[in-house]
Structure formats: structure tokens, C-alpha cells
Amino acid sequence: MSDMKETPTIKEDFDLQKQLKNNAVPIMFVIICSIGCYYARLPWPFLINEIITRMARNSFLVISLIIPIIAGMGLNFGIVLGAMAAQFALIAVVLFELQGVAALLVTIILMLPMAIFFGWMTGALFNMTRGKEMITGIILSFFANGVYQLICLWVLGAIIPIKNPAVMLPSGVGLRNTINLKPLHYVLDRMFELQYGMIRIPVVTFLVILLLCVGMHFLLKTKLGQDFRAVGQSQHIAGVSGINVDKTRIIAIVLSTILAAMGQVIFLQNLGILTTYGSHVQVGTFAVAAILVGGASVSKATIPQALLGTLLFHTLFIVSPLAGKNLLGSPQVGEFFRVFIAYGVIGVALALHAWKGRGK
Amino acid sequence: MAECEKITVQERLKDAAKSLGIPRLIIFGFLALLFVAALFLKLDIASLFSNVLTRLGMNGILVLAMVPTMQVGMGPNFGLPLGITCGLVAATLAIELNLVGWTAFVFALGVAIPLGGLAGYAYGLLLNKLKGEEMTVGTYFGFSIVSLMSIFWAMAPYKSPEMIWPYGGSGLRVTISLAGRYDKILDKFMSFSIGGIVIPTGLLLFFALCCFLMWVFMRTRTGIAMTVVGNNARFAESIGLNVNKNRLLGSTISGALGAVGIIIYSQSYGFLQLYQAPLFMAFFAVGSILIGGASINHALIRHVVIGTFLFQALLVTSLPVANLLVSENLSEVIRIIISNGIILYALSRKEQGGEAK
């Protein structure tokens, strides 16, 4: 009887070995990035500026992955659909010939209903393929890309007549390969920026990202956030305790899709140019790889992991072609190497997840 | 036995319609529609037919490579690029050694089969630790292999002038012509034409031979053991079968078939495609077999043949029809939509036998 009354304490002493083991992935990438930076021999200001630019450009997309991970749906490869919603909205805004902040606002207004609809469809599909959300997301992103291409290549022009030579192919059917987003270029980044020599800091963009982080933090402390976490741990127990599991899962995907769409707008306003048939394709893969590099897993992710991952993954992106050239005499090898890293990191993370899952 | 009832004709018909499935009926209908359109548009029907036959043989073996992993319960082999890569290595070796004609072809096959099998075996060892996640991991594993091999192609110390860049530098070209090597060696073997339709006899015979061997294999004691493992792993264990060993076998055969498949594909196509080319081949193969009526863990030879035929026929006929009607090259887009659409459909269906789990 007495032995029961002792309160068990779960000790969380700082254990260096354990810390190293738990953070093995980010540590490994810090090392790879350092080697890459060394061999790339880029001037520091240039490198720092590049990193800042890419952090501003990509963080939002990476953070959009967090909610589905917490809700137990794994890595949401379906954020590609969010990117598509953003691109449709941007194309429309270019057609309307809007400028600056007005263009940005209209883009967001147009994008929202599409993102919600795509997210809802994705979520509903995930509910039909429960337990296989990730492979469904991967295939869905390919499928959606097919439909997107069909719309952009053929429906626009042939079914919906559009006459705008800046957007349409000379034949009048299908969109151009690249569409100039001049009216929106840097609309956020250059709204207010700080400049130190070569280094430019897009303050407003970072403020938007900060706002997102704060909002995300707040969300996870609400009733809805608690429901995400409960559903993520056990759909069965959450269901028995009265949480509407299917609805919660759909909300998680809708939010993720909306954030991804917003992220893609930030991404493209920085680039200033829309590669109609390419800009969205790798969004899912790269965002997923980034968050994993930051130390997240299929079932656990935090905002710092997302940010750290974005930093490391994109540093690697900047330095690997040059490092490849200087080390191996071929920039192409560096290019392939970074693609390999992106795919490899995802593959290993998924394998580890499956391996751990088997122990249960 | 007196109690055993007779199966009614109605039931048989129902079963037949059920086994064909709604997606196949839709695709057959769509195909018929395209065919009528082609007739109206006065397209060269004979060449369409020749084209379909060639592409059936060309892609068939890659689709056949899905059967062993699906039957043994590992799901469609999204790691197919691994086997494909092995086939490409074998094919480039044949050129590097300056082999020509049948020698080159047989040499390539001879190297490809053990190499692909070995790779498949290693891949199977990995997947045995990841039961239930084979598809997700396989997809990205396949992607990784393709990009890793891209580094290999870019650095491989090959010397043959047919393969390296004409202006020097290291690495292989993106596409390597097989002209003068074994270009269309099977396609032209005993080939003849009836009414303008060219029959690639050798190619079809080879495909048929592979299908037949697989069919026989699935009926041997070992083949049945694989099916049992795929149907119900716990049942398999209860009758003394080694689940992991059978899964390894499935993955090995699939790897070897992937390697053979790409050699057959390339001899028909006339080119070896390196670097990123194998990236999406698995998806088209998976799409094909699912269109043929397979489910994630159940695939038969007839699913391979019907699926490859339907998928390729759809592409071959839709391309010129679409070209005439919408004057755009949409074949790639259609390929993506169909193959991934059918995979999504298969994923969203409740697995048969799911209640056994």
C-alpha cells in the first residue's frame, strides 16, 4: 500500500548524449552546411543576404506544415494545392492589372476561398484514406499538378477566353511559361526594409512571419489546438471523448492549405516572376525536407524546428552548386546533391517513423 | 455435395461486371469514344494500332514488376526506379564494352537481372523493417536513388564517345542513342504487318514469355506461399511460412523485372534516358496495373495486360485526337492525371480483407 503513495517523478536531467542523439539531424546538417560554406568560398555579405532573402521567402511555407503534423496526419504533401490556389489568384490579379498593395489584398481575397475549398477536398480525401495520408498527399500533389496543367494549358484560352498577350501564349490558348509579376514584385519585402551594405532585411515580411508564429502559438493553446493534439495522439480516444475527429482533421488541412497559399504569395512576390508550370511543383518536397532537416519528425514539429530547418536547408541550397563545382569540378553534381539531400532526408525521416511505429 | 448450390447465371454476370469494375468500364467507354473520334477525324487507325501494340510490349514488363510486391503484401513497388537504374547501368556497360546487336542485348539482360535482383533484395531488407509504410518510403527512396544516380551519371568514368558529352567534360549524356547497338532488336524480330498494322512480334513474344513465366511461378508452391503471405501474414506464420523471406523474394523479383523492363523499354524507344528520366516511371507502372483492376495488395497477370493495354491505348489515341481538337500537346498531362487519379482511387478504397487485421 505504501509503495503506491510515492509519487513517480520523471526526471529530465540534462543529458548531453541524449541531446545529441535527439538533435542528430540538425547537427549533421550544421556540419554539412559548414563544409559547404567553406568550399563554396562565397563572400560573407552575399551569403548572409541570400540566407535572409530565402528565410523571408520560405519560412511561411515551412510553418504551414506544422498543424497537420500535430493533428497526426503526417507531412502534408498536399500544400502544393495551396500554392496552386495562390498562383491562380496571382494570375487573375495580373489580368486585372492591379498594382502594389491593392494587388496583394485582392490576391489574398481571391486566394482564400480557393485554398479553403482545396483544403476541404484534401482533408475529406485524407479522411477516406485514413492511415495512408502521406502517400495520398504525395499522389494527390501529382494528380493536382496534372489538373493544374490541364487548366493552364488548355482550359484557359480554349474554354475561358482570355486575351492578354502578357499572360497567354501567342496561340491564345494556354498560359505562358513565365508570367511577370511586376506589379506585385517586392510588395511586402520592400514595403519597409533595412539595408546594411549588401545586406537587405525585408522587415515587413519578417513581421508577417512573426505574426504567424505568434498566431500559431496562440492557436495551439486554444480549444481547437488542444483538439488537434488529442486527435493527433489517438483518433479513437478523441472520438470517444466526444471530439469530432473528421471535422478536426479537415480543419487542420484547411488551415495548412491557407497558410501554404499565403506562403506561396510571399514566395512569389519576392521572385517577381511566376514559372507557371514549375513554381509550385517542388513546394511540398522542399518544405517537407526543410522542416525535417530542422529536427521535426512525422509526428512532432515545432516553430523553432521549422525556422531552423528553413535556415539550414536553404543555406545548403545556396552553397551546394558552388561547393560542388569547387570540390568536384561540376556545378551539376552540387545541384544533384541538393536534390538528393531533399529526397533523401524525407526518405530517411519516413523510414525512421515507420521503424519507430512498428515498436508500438 | 448435394447441398452445394449451383451458381446462377445472374450471379456470374454480376461477378463479371464487378470484377471488371466501374473505373475500367469508364475507361473502356472513353477509349471507344476516342476511337470513334479518331475515325471521324480520319486519323491513321493502322498506325494507332501499331503504336498501341508496341507500347504494350514496351511498358508491359515494368508493369509486370509490380505483381510480386503487390501479391506478397508490400503494395505497389514505388521503389521501381531502383531496378530501372540497375537496368540502365547494365545497358551503359554493354555500350562501354562496345557490344553490338544480340550480344549487347543479351549481355545487358544478363547483367541487369542479377544486378536488379540484388538491389531488390537489399531494398526488401529495408522494407521488412518498415512494414505498412512501404509506399511512402518507397516513393522517396526511389526519388533519392534517381538523384543519387544522377551524380553517378555525371561523374561515371565511361569512355565510349557515344555516351559522353561530345564537347568533353565528365559524365554521360542525358539521352544515349541505341542506334547501331540494339535499337528495336526485339521490335523488328519476326515483325510483319497486316493491313498496315505493324506487329512487333519479338517484343510481344518476349512480353508474353515474361507474363507466362510469372503466371507459372505464381502457381508453384513458392508462388502460392507469396500469395498467402500477402493475403494474411498471420495465417502464413501459422502454417510455418517465413513472412520476411517471402517478402524479400517478392522485392528481388520486382527489382530484376524493373531492370529487364527498362532494357526492353529502351530498345523499343531507341534511346537510353538517364538522370531524372526514371523519376516518375514507377507511377505510370502503378497507375497501369491499377487501371487493369488490381488493388493495392492483389495483382494478377491479367491486370498487367489489361491495364497496360488500356493505359497505353488511351495515351496513343488521345494524343492525336487531342492534337487535332485542341491543338495542344496534352499527352503528358493526361498521363499524369490518369495514372495518379487511379492510384488515388485505389488508395481511397477500403482494402479487401481489412477486417482481418
Place this chain on the structure above:
Amino acid sequence: MSQCILELRNIVKEYFGNRVLKGVSLRLNEGEIHALIGENGAGKSTLMNILFGMPVIHNTGGYEGEIFFQGNHVEIKTPHDAMESGIGMVHQEFMLLPGFTITENIKLNRETTRANVASQVFGPSMRSLDMPAMEADARAALDRLGLSLDETLKVAGLPVGYMQFVEIARELDKKTTKILVLDEPTAVLTESEADTLLTTMERLAKSGIAILFITHRLGEVMRVADNITVLRDGEWVASMPKSEASIEKLAELMVGRSLENVAHHRDLSGQGVDTFVEIRDLRVEMPGEEVRGIDLDIRKGEILGIGGLAGQGKIGIANGVMGHYASSGTVRKEGKEIPLNNTPVALAAGMAFVSEDRRGVGLLLDQSIELNIAVPAMQSQRQFLTGGSLGLTDNKSMRAHALDMIQKLDIRCTGPEQLTRRLSGGNQQKVCIAKALTLHPNLLFVSEPTRGIDIGAKKIVLDLLVKLNREWGVTVVVTSSELAELRSICDRIAIIYEGKVEGILAPDASDRDFGVLLAGGLKAAEKEAS
């Protein structure tokens, strides 16, 4: 006398024409511990499902009879209704999220929240969690249980006993809870944990909560219960205050059955029959049915029954011997040691097994009857093969054999090509037996042969087992939760309790003897009660 808080009157429940509850009544008073006891299948779970408004009841046509809560007639249609009425249920399997703290689990989907700007725009799901308030509530609930556990700890890593308490605390935290239903709460606990739980139950009862205590541990019943109700075969058998009860009496009431057909029973001990199989210190790690050191002899030519309540380990024995679950110990068959954890060797030694999990392990549901019957023998004995070393399947001999089995075992089907999924439970079981027989075993393990089979088919399957034994000379070991069926066909019956053989009885031994062994032996039970 304290007030009656819950009354069940004449509850009847049918599942597809099968009456599982035949007019059960029960009165529960405020502040009392009422024990509900009965064998597996006595109807305890069904009664609890009705009380808790589980969907399974209402999807199958609801129930008959009346439920009164504090004197008012109530209809409990959903778990939510039950909760509203103040019924709290602690499930056998824990409903706790390991990654949440104790507080978060106690307040799961009943979180205390505060309004904020976002919630005024987007609705209540945006309200912030009020963690301090939640922790205070959790603290209060834990205090009522007398537990000094830190409420901010994660549930993952807590000992099982504590999880049980967290579950109870969750029910207590629902302010409306007046009745607590505990379903086999001590099954997963260690002795000292169980002891603490019983003390806590008494303490809660004193504070006015009525506890319905479902168990089959008679010692615990005698220790804490105020009143006791016994169910058997879905029927109300007896209700009594503890003062009128004794362990023997309760055991007899639990088991008692009319024994019309114990006729087959033979005494083989005097015929110089040798020990056929000798099992020594067998331990099997089968989750939920652990075997903890069994010594058992199987005689040649007998039908040996293995009985016991659920979770005591009877199911684990055959699974361990056949290598389905990790096991240790020694098994000797006809003097020769059979290595454990090796299914192929066990099969080669002439043993065959009809699993209790017919659909999960026993059958390939999407394959034909003929393949199901032939495949074990094909794989382990190379039967039904042609083509020499190639080993092609011989469809002709497979078909002939299947037809033969269909006839001999009277399998009702449309033909040997029919998928086993489409067969009825009884016919599926016959396919499983045919599958085992095709291996020509001289020892057949059969687990739960009649589970999920309708009554008519039950008798056919049991008669079949006797026929195999008498006419084909197969030694049969039948494991079953239904004592009555063991008593109708077996020569001897071993009762398993807590992973060990509690005793071996002849099938015509008295109900009292069986009841006492099932409940863990007289001595052990008395010790517990004292």
C-alpha cells in the same frame, strides 16, 4: 437505508434474434458498492453497454425494459445521455492520451476556457485554455482519491495502476457523476495496486458515490461489496447482501448449469494410457493471455479441455506450443522434445492448431475453400504438388480433396471455389478443421471452436471434434471459455488461473468445484478476502 439511485427493471437485449439478456433487474443505492459477477458471456458487458448508451446497442435495435434514475424513468441513447445522468464509466482498456498530462487527460474535451478576441470573431473553438483552472480541478479530483500524484506529469511512463486512477479522477471531475461503473478494474493491476484501488473504492462509496463493480475475482467481491448480483447466461440468478454470501456459494451460482450431456466422458487413466505430450514450465508472452509456467500432461487418445476465465492464459497454451507467440519451457511429445518458437517443427511433429482467431489467423478470407484447405499441407508437407522439383500446384488433387472434406465435414457451400469470406461462421470453422486435418495430425489443438457460431452449428462442430477423436484416433485439446461445452465433450478439464493450472477436474465434477477453480482456488480467494 440510503436512497436508490439507479434501478434496472427487466432488461432484455437481443442481438440478431439471439437473446443475450433475458430480463435482468438490479438496484443500486447511493454510496453502495454493488458487485456484478458472472462468467464470460453472462451478459455483464452488454448490460454495461446499455447503461452507457453505447452505439452498438442502438445500432442493433435497442433494448427492452426500463431504467430509473433517482426514481425517474430515463432513456439512455448515447454515451452523452449517460454522462448527463451522472453515470461515469471506467473502461477496461484505458482511454488516456499518453502525450497529454494528467490534467489534460482528466479534462479531455471538457477543457476550461477563457474568451479572447479571436473567440469572439471565430467562435468558441478559439477560446484559450485556462490551464491553471484545469490543473486546480484535476488536483481536486486526485485529492478526492487520496492521490498525491503531480497533475502536470505526462501520462506516458506512469505505472498502469496510476492510469486507472487518472481514469477514475476523470469521471469524478465530471461534477454530475453519481454512479461509477468499474469494469474489471483490477485485471491489469498488481496486488498492491489492486489493494489501493479497493481502499479508494470504499472511500468513494463513503462520500456518497454509488459504485457498480464488475469482476470475477470473488475474493475482492467479498472484501468490498455491500451487495452482490450474479448473472449467468444473460439471466439474473441471485442478488444478496454480502452477509449472506460466501465464495463457494457465489462460485456455484456463477457456474451452475444443467448438465444433460456429460455422457461421452471416459476415464482413460486406468487403461495404461501413456503420457502423450508432456508440457513443463511453459511460459507464453501472449498479450492479454499470458501463460506463466504451466505443467500439463496430455494423454494419448483423450479429449482434454482447457478452461478458465478470459485473460487467465488458457488461450496462450496452444498458441505457445505451436510457436505463434514467444514462449519458453519444454514440450515433449512421445518422449521427444519439440523446440518452441518454431511453427514448422511443431507442424512436422504431427500437431495441428485451429486458432481462436478464425478470421484473423485461421482463414484466407479472399481465397477459395479448396486453397484454404490445401495450403498448409502444401507448404509444410509438399502435398498437392506436381511437376517434380518445380512444385506446381496440382489443382486436380486439391479439388478432389476439398470435395472429400466438404462431404465428410458437411461444409455447406456453393462449391470448393467459393471464397471463405462468404461462408457462415460454423462453416468457416469446419474449413479450419479440414485445413488442420489435411496435415494428418495425431494431436489437434482447437481454441474456442464455437465462438461466434449459432447454436445449431455449435453442436455440429462439437460432435465433429468427438468424431475425430473416436473414429480418426486424433488426440484433441479443446480450449474454450464455455465450460458447459467442455463438460459435454471432454474426458478431463484443466482450469487455468493467472497463467497456471489451477486444477484438473472430471467433467461431472460439481459446479462448486468448477466455480472455485475458475475464481482462483478456494485458498487463494479466502486469503484475499481476509
